[in-house]
Amino acid sequence: MKITLSKPPLTVLACTILGQFIFAHTLRADDLAPMLKPILAESKLPSIAAAVVIGDKIEDSGAVGVRKSGEPTPVTVDDKYHLGSCTKTMTAALTAMLVKEGLLTWQTTIGEVLKSGVHKEFKDVTIEQLLAHIGGFAGECPPEIWAQAYADQGKLSPTKQRQKFVKALLDQKPDYVPGTRSVYSNQGYAVAGFMLETLAKKPWEDLMREKIFKPLGMTSAGFRAPKPDQPWGHKDGKPVAPEPHGDNPDAIGPAATVHASIGDWAKFARYCLQNKDEKLHSTLKNSENHGVGGWLVQDIPALGGHCVQMIGSNTMWMAVMWVLPGKNMAIVVTTNSEAGNVFETCDQVVAKLLQEHVK
Numbered sequence: 001m002k003i004t005l006s007k008p009p010l011t012v013l014a015c016t017i018l019g020q021f022i023f024a025h026t027l028r029a030d031d032l033a034p035m036l037k038p039i040l041a042e043s044k045l046p047s048i049a050a051a052v053v054i055g056d057k058i059e060d061s062g063a064v065g066v067r068k069s070g071e072p073t074p075v076t077v078d079d080k081y082h083l084g085s086c087t088k089t090m091t092a093a094l095t096a097m098l099v100k101e102g103l104l105t106w107q108t109t110i111g112e113v114l115k116s117g118v119h120k121e122f123k124d125v126t127i128e129q130l131l132a133h134i135g136g137f138a139g140e141c142p143p144e145i146w147a148q149a150y151a152d153q154g155k156l157s158p159t160k161q162r163q164k165f166v167k168a169l170l171d172q173k174p175d176y177v178p179g180t181r182s183v184y185s186n187q188g189y190a191v192a193g194f195m196l197e198t199l200a201k202k203p204w205e206d207l208m209r210e211k212i213f214k215p216l217g218m219t220s221a222g223f224r225a226p227k228p229d230q231p232w233g234h235k236d237g238k239p240v241a242p243e244p245h246g247d248n249p250d251a252i253g254p255a256a257t258v259h260a261s262i263g264d265w266a267k268f269a270r271y272c273l274q275n276k277d278e279k280l281h282s283t284l285k286n287s288e289n290h291g292v293g294g295w296l297v298q299d300i301p302a303l304g305g306h307c308v309q310m311i312g313s314n315t316m317w318m319a320v321m322w323v324l325p326g327k328n329m330a331i332v333v334t335t336n337s338e339a340g341n342v343f344e345t346c347d348q349v350v351a352k353l354l355q356e357h358v359k
Contacts, residue, residue: 032062032353039348040064044340046234047075051266052353053273053330058266059357067231067336068239080226080259081334082233082247083319084312087258088189088294090212090268091204092131095196096277096293097211103199106279106292110170113195118170125178127195128279130188131294132287136174137185145169149251154243158223158250159203162194165251182288186248186255189294193254204254216271218264223257224250225316233316234337240316248314256314262334265319269330272308272323281308281325295321303327303358313338320346327358 032050040048047065051058063075098104104113104127111123122136129135141149145168152161169187176183193204200207205223213221225233225246232239233246240246248256260268272280272293280293291297295310304326312319319334333349335342 032060033064034062035352036062036064036349039345039352043342043345044237045335045337045342045345046239047231048333048335048345048349049075049077049079049081049262050331050333050349050353051262051269052357053266053270053332054357055328056270056274058263058270060353061263061266063262065335069234069237070239075231075336077263078220078261080220080222080230080261081265081319081336082225082257082259082312082314082317083265083334084314084317085186085256086265086310086312086319086321087254087256088131088312089272089310089321090208090258090294091189091193091196091254092280092292092294093268093272093275094204094207094211095127095131095192096280098196098200098207099279104195108195110191110195113198114166114170117167119173121174121178122170125174127192128284128292129179130192130195132284132292133182133184133188133290134179134284134287135185135188135191136176136178137169137183137187137191138175139183139185141169141187142172149249152251153249157203158205158253159194159197161249161251162190162197162204162253165249166191166194179284180286182286182290184290186252189255190252196254208258212268212271216264216267218260218267220259220261220264222259223253224259225314226259231336233314234339235316237337237339246316256312262332265321265332265334266330269321269323269332273325273328273330281306295323303354318342318346320350322350324358329357 046069049063051061063077067073106128197204225242289296295308307324310321322331333346
């Protein structure tokens with residue numbers, strides 16, 4: 001089974017939210033559930049969870065709906081949601097931490113870390129180029145390599161899966177000359193994550209727990225689709241069990257497999273808001289809006305100018321994150337489906353929170 005990650009055009013999403021923010025009526029709410037209920041009722045989604053961060057405080061949060069369509073168990077703010085490609089922002093943050101510790105630099109290349117089995121045209125690709133999606137990888141993984149990643153899921157450790165996956169990718173010629181184009185690619189993040197675990201001599205998952213989850217108090221955070229006693233993702237309106245087809249393989253874990261409660265994800269958003277690492281907010285030559293921090297970099301005057309945004313989905317969940325340094329604010333929204341009007345619904349939640357809190 002192939003799961004692909006999708007995202008709407010940046011300009012459409014940004015303009016939709018900005019338009020709602022400007023023209024909507026004033027909203028006031030301390031608990032977000034009353035705000036979320038009518039939005040959920042108008043959607044085709046099983047549930048929605050959201051949180052807003054102001055400064056160093058998680059100001060509001062809420063979750064409404066059910067864990068599985070057709071069953072009555074309600075979601076709570078402690079329930080775990082799959083964050084899809086928003087994982088990339090965490091892998092980028094992890095990279096920045098390890099750069100500060102001296103384990104590598106932003107200019108560390110694939111060839112320096114993975115010394116053998118690397119196509120000559122990949123050897124000089126830097127880790128910052130991988131994070132900014134200009135590393136030479138295609139948007140879609142080669143079918144035979146992707147099929148093998150699925151075949152290896154559960155049979156090899158996550159690190160061994162990535163080792164095999166990365167070796168197969170780097171044995172081939174780049175899809176384009178690295179550094180010359182921007183192509184959104186999970187493969188680049190798989191390689192970046194494998195570089196980190198190779199240098200640190202410990203699995204990417206352990207690095208995430210040690211450097212991000214534990215320090216930030218993200219006790220609910222983990223990997224792959226949440227367990228069966230949590231919300232289930234939905235495909236074509238139907239719930240999908242976490243295993244074996246509820247997520248992408250661990251081979252692309254650094255790109256797309258983290259889950260967390262809405263409150264714990266808000267803790268990471270707060271970290272991003274407070275962290276002043278300019279590198280994570282920067283773009284590279286030819287990376288267009290793709291930033292080194294794993295997100296999309298924008299400049300929207302009404303939202304304080306410079307801001308960053310990311311969307312994640314494994315086609316069964318949807319997660320949206322905005323960080324607005326100029327307004328000292330961050331917003332996270334998630335749902336356990338990608339069906340119907342999911343983009344518009346998430347935009348509506350973001351717009352209402354912007355309207356309430358942006359001054």
